[in-house]
Amino acid sequence: MMTRTGLFPDAERRVSDLQLREFFGYNMKRAFNAVRSDLQRTLQPFGLRMMTYSALSIVVENPGLRPSQLADSLSIERANLAAILDDLEQRKWIRRRRSASDGRVRTLEATGEGREVYEAARSAVRAHDARMVAELDPAQRHALRAALTEIERSAQEAAK
Amino acid sequence: MMTRTGLFPDAERRVSDLQLREFFGYNMKRAFNAVRSDLQRTLQPFGLRMMTYSALSIVVENPGLRPSQLADSLSIERANLAAILDDLEQRKWIRRRRSASDGRVRTLEATGEGREVYEAARSAVRAHDARMVAELDPAQRHALRAALTEIERSAQEAAK
DNA sequence: TATTGTTATACTCTATAACTATA
């Protein structure tokens, strides 16, 4: 039996999250979680995750770059990149080679199949992206992009 | 020795992430990660994390609500809320009580100490938030908030 | 049977320290 008197302390009620909604971080977290979930569904059929897709994108666009450069570009730790590259290499979408001039260095390049998978996934990600911003007009999209870039800069500045 | 000829395939170079930067999801991820990192540093002295802070906020604001309502409000799974409530209860910042009218139901309320910790943390989070949006004018902040809300709605719509 | 809260488990992303092989 469902009690719906509205008089008892644990009856159904509207839950207020006004204080949380004041904060941009909380609104960003909610929006990002929803977007991330849709992106995961989008990439899963390709065998890609958010970070393997991101890494593959930059390797395709910058053949010959080094893991340390890739980690910098993605703003992740070198240590966390290793597993991402393992994943991509096991699927034969990228290759790691030793540098001839410095034995410590590796160079990264996408395989033909890697480029094909990336292009297919990229189309799907474009469609995903269009879904996410479907309700925003061009000016709003531009303003959003600028605001996100500015916030990232402010947050990184605060970290120093 | 550092080779800096710029002529070898693995020499230093500018890394292009133009294709990734096209996508809002990637820009959101980068901005959110930077914000999350600052928020973690902000909350750590209080013994709070992003999700325990969020849960505590809503319990303080809605005394007597039930875990299922709280999970709905936070857009997380009931299963994941249990550990969050365990954390808050062990620190004696909230209490879980059994409902008199329905033995399955629990009701949640903050303790006096819980409200004090929340108010102190809330001030720190306000300062964190101000740092994050420091470079945005009021119109940009308003537009950002509206865009994030709209994106969350679009993403949840796409999940159906 | 259905619902509430919970346990258990796995996956993704992140952060840090320490190791290896080269330089």
Place this chain on the structure above:
DNA sequence: TATAGTTATAGAGTATAACAATA
């Protein structure tokens, strides 16, 4: 000794299935 890449480990958030108690 310093650097590039890696391994190991832990923390935080999320998703799913299954369970006990209660309705």
